Amino acid sequence: MFHIDPSKVARLRAVLIGQAPVDALTETFRALGDPTRVRVLDALSHGELCVCDLALLLGLSQSATSHQLRLLRALRLVRTRRAGRMVYYALDDRHIVTLFRQGLRHVEESAARPGRRLA
Amino acid sequence: MFHIDPSKVARLRAVLIGQAPVDALTETFRALGDPTRVRVLDALSHGELCVCDLALLLGLSQSATSHQLRLLRALRLVRTRRAGRMVYYALDDRHIVTLFRQGLRHVEESAARPGRRLA
């Protein structure tokens, strides 16, 4: 394989982020890269919800909802509050909403431009 | 399945974002949810690169690099500039960098807190 400018590549290596941040970023974005989880976070951005109401809202089974919430919790995107047998889920912090809204801004602006898609 | 507050759920339905924004958001975040693509965008945030140098930088085959760039281009995250036989890729707009950096801020702050993980 041929390369135009190996010295530029060498210089870049020193600037790029390391494996740990890459992996953390990937995990976070991957969590947001699923329609169900996007809808979960959108719903929770309006306030906490118990698992059963969230399941009703999204038209999901209780099990599927719980599995997704578990994943989001492991990534610290949501946190829980127990109230008797119910468990209420909420966004972990304002950072998540910011990230979410920034993504929305991108897709809205992107949709405004003429677009080509994959086959 | 039982539900605590169906009326709250009904009220929420009117506020949630629709399917088109959900899908667009999902697509965008999913594109960022892969370590290879995270590294591609990180690299391109420092300036445009041709496919071969990008492949060298990331230790990927030319084909794998091209496939990923194609995906990123379809999502309007990167754009191309042809110069002879070479094709240079660059981030499509500043929005992408913002989204990327906001994600970084989250994972850095999140890493600072004590964390629990999945099994």
Add this chain to the structure above:
DNA sequence: TGAACATATGAGCAGACGTTCAGATGTTAG
């Protein structure tokens, strides 16, 4: 305690994803 309830979790499966491999496309130089 025991029954009912709300949620959590493990196994299994169909579909999606990222890579490699082989070959196509489009460009430059002779």
Add this chain to the structure above:
DNA sequence: CTAACATCTGAACGTCTGCTCATATGTTCA
């Protein structure tokens, strides 16, 4: 034109993902 080159693309393959199903955990109330 042909040869060399840089990139693109389709097919195929192993892996990962998100769901369902069945069951476990932990709570409340009689």
